[in-house]
Amino acid sequence: MLQYALLHLFGYAVSMDDLKSFRQVDSITPGHPEAHDTPGVEVTTGPLGQGFANAVGLAIAQAHTAAVFNKPGYELVNNHTYVFFGDGCAMEGIASEAASTAGHLQLGNLIAIYDDNHISIDGDTKCAFTEDVMKRFEAYGWHTQHVENGDSDLEGIEAAIAKAKEVKDKPSVIKLTTTIGFGSLLAGTGGVHGNPLKADDIKQVKEKFGFDPEKTFVVPQEVYDMYHKHAAEGAAAEQEWNKMFEKYGQEYKDLHADFARRLTRDLPEGWQNKLPTYKPTDAAVASRKLSESVLEAIHDVIPELLSGSADLTGSNNTRWKKAVDFQPPSLGIGEWSGRYIRYGVREHAMAAIMNGLSAYGTIIPAGGTFLNFVSYAAGAVRLSSLSHQRVIYVATHDSIGLGEDGPTHQPIETLAHFRALPNMMVWRPADGNETSAAYYMALTSKQTPSILALTRQNLPQLEGSTIEKAIKGGYVVLEDKEANVTLVATGSEVSLALESVKVLKEKNLKARVVSMPCTEIFDAQDKSYQLEVIPDGIPTLSVEVMSTLGWEKYSHEQFGLNRFGASGPYKEVYKKFEFTPEGIAKRAALTVDFYKDVKPLRSPLNRAFQQLI
Amino acid sequence: MLQYALLHLFGYAVSMDDLKSFRQVDSITPGHPEAHDTPGVEVTTGPLGQGFANAVGLAIAQAHTAAVFNKPGYELVNNHTYVFFGDGCAMEGIASEAASTAGHLQLGNLIAIYDDNHISIDGDTKCAFTEDVMKRFEAYGWHTQHVENGDSDLEGIEAAIAKAKEVKDKPSVIKLTTTIGFGSLLAGTGGVHGNPLKADDIKQVKEKFGFDPEKTFVVPQEVYDMYHKHAAEGAAAEQEWNKMFEKYGQEYKDLHADFARRLTRDLPEGWQNKLPTYKPTDAAVASRKLSESVLEAIHDVIPELLSGSADLTGSNNTRWKKAVDFQPPSLGIGEWSGRYIRYGVREHAMAAIMNGLSAYGTIIPAGGTFLNFVSYAAGAVRLSSLSHQRVIYVATHDSIGLGEDGPTHQPIETLAHFRALPNMMVWRPADGNETSAAYYMALTSKQTPSILALTRQNLPQLEGSTIEKAIKGGYVVLEDKEANVTLVATGSEVSLALESVKVLKEKNLKARVVSMPCTEIFDAQDKSYQLEVIPDGIPTLSVEVMSTLGWEKYSHEQFGLNRFGASGPYKEVYKKFEFTPEGIAKRAALTVDFYKDVKPLRSPLNRAFQQLI
Structure with missing residues (x-):
């Protein structure tokens, strides 16, 4: 409020x-x-700790954007980022991760104000939270201050903020010891956390602060006048900025154009011509490596792309060869203008920092971890979707195909989870062209985040895949007009499904194969196209080596893995669970047999009514 | 290894x-x-930070169990809990949350050894992690020590551990500055993190430490002898303990029986008679309140039940009236024997701590948060399932029915996520009897965790619900042998579905209604029972006010919410999305019409082949 x-x-x-x-x-x-x-x-908050971590993202974005665009006499970007946080936020792990990151990065442009009222929903914080928060922030490398009377020492607060602005090489936290519901009859209690004040309480509060207790929803004109004066000063400053920016354009034409373009969220013209394409004769490559090839190919033409990883750089393949790290120059291992962020083993903060980076408006963030550990970041991933941020999750090691690391690292439920999340594109590309398609959609969808589920193991380049086909989310990779069954698969299972066609032939069954790298995008296609891909008249079997949950929407029968995986060389693990051409063919044959008497046999895409969206 | x-x-x-x-x-x-x-x-680890938080749970379990069972002369439970953690663990938010909790709780029985080798997967930790970890632990209230030569100062390490054992009122952390891959040619580099050493390197390491470089998988007999001597000492100590425990049984018969029973994970006989039951004439009550009534009714007969909340006690209704907090007595707000844990706003640590509590063997943990924020804990919830822990997640405010808090707090994807997780029971009870049923199954399933999705809003007591029916996971709540359609619903939507039957009657359509509080348990029933519930011959429409993903498995058509919710009074929000008797009836009629020509119209439960489990 x-x-x-x-x-x-x-x-x-x-x-x-x-x-x-x-x-x-x-x-x-x-x-x-x-x-x-x-x-x-500016950012969507409420879930605790998110705003704090968003602020770290906004502050990184400022530092980076300033380093790229500011020139002598043109301080285009020089804002501080302010964040308010409470005791609840301070308890959340995501805030700890983000605070440690900000301290490491020496973000002098970040000022956090800690509203320490000693009350959380369970009452006095002494029941669960007795640590020394300021000491913890010092340990992270922050500058700390304390205003003891945070209720009414406005001069003290102003002085602390002024001092925080002077500190250039550390983020600042200002602890305000405050009284929750200051002025209310319930001041200092949890009773004012989420509940409106009672009538008599409102009355006495208004009287206490010099307002007319009989009036509601009224702002005295002198209050409006004061705020509007500030607003007018802001508007004037914006005019000044616009003039400066115009002049900057005369002196730094390319940078000006780049900055202006970034704010529209359009990509540079022709960037997509840099996307790698592949022929079936090209070598088999893991899709995490194909992703690396995309980043290598496009980083020059999309300067707003900032990559990074939660301490899995070599495994996620998120770093192009000549990347410079985003680091405070004093550390000697990077620059503010660097475009590669070392997030540390902090998946949740990484995701929320990326939300802040995206919200700033001049950056497209991409960050890597194992698909299984995107779940650690679920709270922030949800807010990528809800707040329409163009954030790219590079989620490698996407299945039991990661092999030896075993069940603790092998996603089963993860794709179902994020496919159920509104406004999220989950991509699971089957080869190089599909990986390029995934990036094409991720980068051009200005208001939708993406999760790219990528393999550790090598994948062959498919005959019949193209970027143009794959950006429809699902397409026919092998057609057969006389087919008895449609096999619909994603990622590493598409080539297995194609191989199973040969096995089925030996059983006198004909199959067509659909690759479905992104169900969310397929859902957005015309119904007529969708029915070309998954037609009426023959049954469809889905093949994906994890939870079958949700595949019933696209298929009559589902082959998946509704249990935890196993540790071992990946080919052995696939074999154990019958994810082989023979295992698929066996189930395809059972599917054909099971549906032979059903009339009409409709495509599962035919529905009785439309879902609300 | x-x-x-x-x-x-x-x-x-x-x-x-x-x-x-x-x-x-x-x-x-x-x-x-x-x-x-x-x-x-003892606990399943690998995902970073989990082991650290598990250890806090094990230490809480020790402190509690000792307070309940130890008597003068009978120190039944007096173990320390040891945990090793590395730089990666120290970066994870879950470890921060757990460390803050342990410091608050003054867990003197917890000794953490910090293997600080300055290397994580991205290389030198200076690229992302430059905070002062020991200072941070001091801020949490831990006792800290540093052994500078952690590679070979074995005496120093032993002395530090001895000292840590002397500290009774604080958890201890011992930082060992170490060299990763000590002895290897790659010592001090990330190259030894996850990869086996090369042949020449293995050879020189073995030589360096006095082993025969030509032999592999060989343990010198003197090494076996030394370890077996320790093991024999342990076995002798166990014998001593068994004797003491037997003697304890003579003096403290009831406590002895309780302790012995807990270790079998059986519940006390007849406990289930305490479960509340309801008649249709009983008042409408929110299922979070019904859950509170269960806890109130059973806490006396199940003394191993420890409840708690991540700072939402009053909202989650997780605390029985006479509960005593688990707190260090010195704080004056609880006791070690207390059975209510104030987890603070630390969902992820709460879940992992509960895994540790369950693993200890004498406790059944239940912990509350909003359903939407179980996602913050996803990393640890997954390990509840994988490691077969009997952990109960009390997940209130389970849908858009929470109303005013709005989309940031309203789950859409959450149930799909956890239904896709193997070995997890997701319960969404529709009334009082179903809530009791959910607890019955959660408490008696010794190797399976549960998520209880509970409403903020009131729910009527259904005619036709019983505990016996509900523990089958799905059952017919309203039968009609001439029905045109089956409506299958969960939780708050069951009573809406029942009301829609009257609206359908006006359209000359007959409907039967199925309540499906737990799909995982329904899946475990006999096929013949399942087909009684969702039969062949008529279409089925599912009704649940969140993602439809996965409901295709149980229904021909799905009414759900595949978008984010809205902030407002909950009845208004339900109306906006047409979750009303009329909205359901409209879709039921469309469903009947759509399937009228399909022959045979099979129950969606009929499948071409069985899934691997």
Whole structure:
């Protein structure tokens, strides 16, 4: 509510009626602020710790963008990032990860204000949270200050912020010891955390602070005047900035054009011509390596692309050869202008930092971890989707195909999880052309994040795959107009499905094969196209070496793995679970037999009604 | 590998052949240790930070169990818990959360050894991790020590451990500065992290440490002798303990019986008679409150049940009225024998701590958060399943029915995610009897964790629900032998589906209604029972107010929510998305019409082949 009220006072398009509609259906003032819906809300927060980590992302984005674009006399980008956090945020692991990262990166442009009111939902924080938070931040390398009377020592707060701005080589945290519900009869208790004040309490609070207790939803004109004066100063500063930016354009034409373009979120013209393409005769390559080839090919033409990894660089293949690390120059191992971020083993913070990077507007972040450990980041991945951030998750080692690391590292439920998440593209490319297609869609979808599920093991280049086909999300990779069955597979299982066609032939069965690298994009195609791919009249068997959950939407029968995997050389593991041409063919034959009497045999894509979206 | 080798040396059932099968299919020595598969492995680790948090759970379990059972002269439970962690673990948020918790709880029985070799997979930790880890642990309230030569100062290490044991009111961390791959030609580099040494390197390492370089998989007899001597001492101590325990039984008969019973993981006889049951005339109650009633009713008869919440006690309703907090007595707000854990806003650590509590063997942990934030804990929830821990997740505010908090808090993908996770029971009870059934199954399934998805809003008590029916996972709540359609629903949507039957009647359509509180348990029923519930011949429509993903397995058509929700009073939100009797009836009618020509119209439960399990 505080954000909405301030946005209203500063003249953003948040009206008094919007404030009155707080937490009402179809309002722009939902219970927790959403960046995509409310003018002036910069990141979507509410889930604890996310805002803190977003701020680290915004601060990284500022430091990087300034290093790339600022020139003598043209300080285009020089903002500080401010974040408020409470005791609850401070308890969350994601905030710890992000704070450690910010300290390492010496983000002097980041100022965190810690509203330490000693109350969380369970009551006094002494029941669960008695650590020394400021000492912890010192351990991370932060500059710390404490304003003891955070309720009313406004000068002290202002002085602390001024001092924090002077500290250039460390992020700053200012602890305010405050009273929750200051002024209320329930001040200092959990009773004011999420509940509106009672009528008599509102009355006395208003009286206490010099407002008319009989009036509601009224802002005195002098308050509006003061805020609007600030807003006018801001607008004037923006005009100044626009002039400076125009002049910058005369002196630094290319940089100006690049900056202006980035803000539109359009990519440079012709960038897609750099995407690698493959012929069936090209060597078999793991899709994590194919992903690396894409990054190698496009990083020059998409300068806003910042890659990184949660300490799995060599395994995720996320770093192009000549990449410079994003590091404080004083460490001697990178530059502010570097485009490769070492996130450390901090998957959750990585994801939320990427949300901040994307929200800043001048960066497209890509970050790697094993697919199985994208789950560690689930809280922030969800907010990538909800807040429409163009974030790319490079999720390698995508199945039991990772082999020896075993069940603790082998995803089973992960793709079902993220396919069920609205506004998320889950890609599982089968070869080089499909990997390029996945990047094409990930980079050109301005409001949708992507998870690229990539193999550790080598995959052959398919006959019949192209970028153009794959960007439809699903397509026929092997057609047979007389087919008895459609096999629909993803990623590493597509080539196995193709091999199983030969086995089926020996059983006098004909099969056609569909590759379905991204169900979300396939869902967006015309119905007529969809029915060409998965037609009426013959049964469909899906093949994917993890949970079958959700495949019933695209297939009559499902071959998958609804149990945990096994540790061993990957070919042995595949064999154990019958993910072989023979294993697929056996199930395809059973599928044909099972559906032989059903009339009409409809494609599973035919539905009785449309889903709400 | 170190764990397996030590288990072998100490005489656990890990043979030399098992060691030779390291990371091979069907071995008991998978790439990362799994508690369920390998004798002597106490918790399943590998995913970073989990082991650290498991250790905090084991230490809590020790402190609690000692407080309950130890008596003068009978120190039944007095073990320390030791955990090794590396730089990668130290970076993970889950470890930060767990360390803060352990410091708050003053767990003097916990000794963590920090293998600080300055190398993670990305190379030197200076690229991402430059914080002062010991200072951070001090901030958490830990006792810290540093052994500078962790490679070979064995006396220093032993002295540090001895000192740590003396510290009774704080957990201890001992930082060992070490060299990764000590002795190898690649010592001090990331090259020895996950890769076997090359032949020449193995040779020189063996020579360096006085082994015969030509021999492999050989343990000198004097080494076996030394370890077996230790093992024999352990076995003798166990005999002593058994004697003491027998004597304890003479003096403390009930406690002895309780302790012995807990170790079998059986529940006390007749406990289930305490489960609340409801009649249709009973008041409508939110299932989070129904869950509270279960805890209130059973906590006395199941003394091993330890509840808790990640700072949402009043919302999760996880605390029985007379509960005593588990706290260090010095804080004055609880006791070691307390059975309510204040986890703080630390969902991921809570889950991993619960895995440790369960692994200890004398405790059944239940912990609350909003269903949406079980996702923050996904990494540890997965290990509850993989390691067969009886852990209960009390996941309230289970849908858009939470209302005003809005989309940031409203689960859409969450149930699909956890239904896709093997060995996890996801329960979404529709009323009081089903809530009792969920607890019955959660408590009696010794090797399977459960997520109980519970409403914030009130639910009517259904006519036709009983515990006996509900523990089958799915059952007919309203039968009609002439039905045109089966409606299958869960939780808050079951009563809506029942109301829609009246609306359908006006359209001259007859419907039967199935409640499906737990698909995983329904899957385990006989096929003939399953087909009674979801029969051939008429179409089935599923109704659940979140992602439809996976419901195709149980229904021909699906009514759900494949988009994010909305902030508002919950009835308004339900109406917006047409989750009303009319909205359901409309889709049921479309479903009947759509399938009228399909012959034979099979139940979706009929499949062409069985899944591998």
